[in-house]
Amino acid sequence: MELDYIENVNGLGENVVRLYNFNKAEAIQFRALLQDTIISKKQKLDLSEVDFIAPRNCNLIFGLFKSDEGIITKDNETFFCVLTLSGFKNMLKLLEPFCNKESRSFQYLYDIDNPTDLLFSPSASAVE
Template sequence: MELDYIDNYNGLHENIVRLFDFNKAEAIQFRDLIQNVVIEQKQKLDLSQIDFINTEDYNLIFGLFKTDEGILTKDYRTFFCILTLNGFKEMLRLLAPFCVKDTKAHQYLYDLDTPTDLLFAPYATAI
């Protein structure tokens, strides 16, 4: 699994933090990390600490908050996905199809009106 950032991908100042290039087994591992660390333990999940995710150029940290804020950053290298408990439970629902079978589909992992989206895309390649 790879992590990257695409700035102003559509000319409308909209950005994407993207998790891509993974299989069903890695999707299951990622889903289980969200479930165990963020939802159950209510701890931050720092992807730079996860062996199967390449965070060489960027990092993504998931954390609980009282409101759904989506992706935030100050330096465009380290990103924070800040959602409520319900926001992360919805993310698990959106991840479920990737954990059943390998698929070429992709999915945005939250639906918020923010400048940066979080895209889950198993068969995407680096840009």
Template sequence: MELDYIENINGHEQNIVRLYNFNKAEAILFRDLLVDTIILKRKKLDLAEVDFITPRNCNLIFGLFKSDEGIMTKDNETFFCVLTIEGFTNMARLLEPFCKKESKGYEYLYDIDNPTDLLFCPTAT
């Protein structure tokens, strides 16, 4: 699984942080890590510390917050995805199809009016 940041993907100042290039087994590992670390233990999850994720041009840290804010950054290198427990529970639910079978589809992992989206896609395209 790889992690990167793509700035201004559509000419309308929309950006994406993307988790990509993974298979079903890695999708399961990611979902289980998200559930265990954030939802159950209520701790932050720093993807730079995860063995099966290779950061390309950025890092992403997940953490709990009092409201669903999505991805924020000050430097376009370190990103923070801050959501409520409900937001992360929904994210885990959105990961389920990738954990059941190999897929070529993709999913945005939250629906918040924010300039940076979080994209989960098994292929690099």
């Protein structure tokens, strides 16, 4: 699984932080990490510390927040995905199809009016 940031992905000032290039087994590992670290233990999840995720040009840290804000950053290198507990529980539901079978489709992991989306894509072709 790889992680990267694509700025101004569509010419409209929208950006994407992307988790991509993974198989069903890695999707299951990622979902389990979210469940265990954020939902069960209520701790932050720093993807730079996850051995099966290779960061290319950024890092992503997941954490609980009092409101669903989505991805925020100050420097376009370190990104924070801040959601409520229910926001992360919804994210687990969105990950489910990738854990049930190999897939070539993709999924945005939240629906928030925010300039940066979080894309989950087994292949690298969804946004290039």
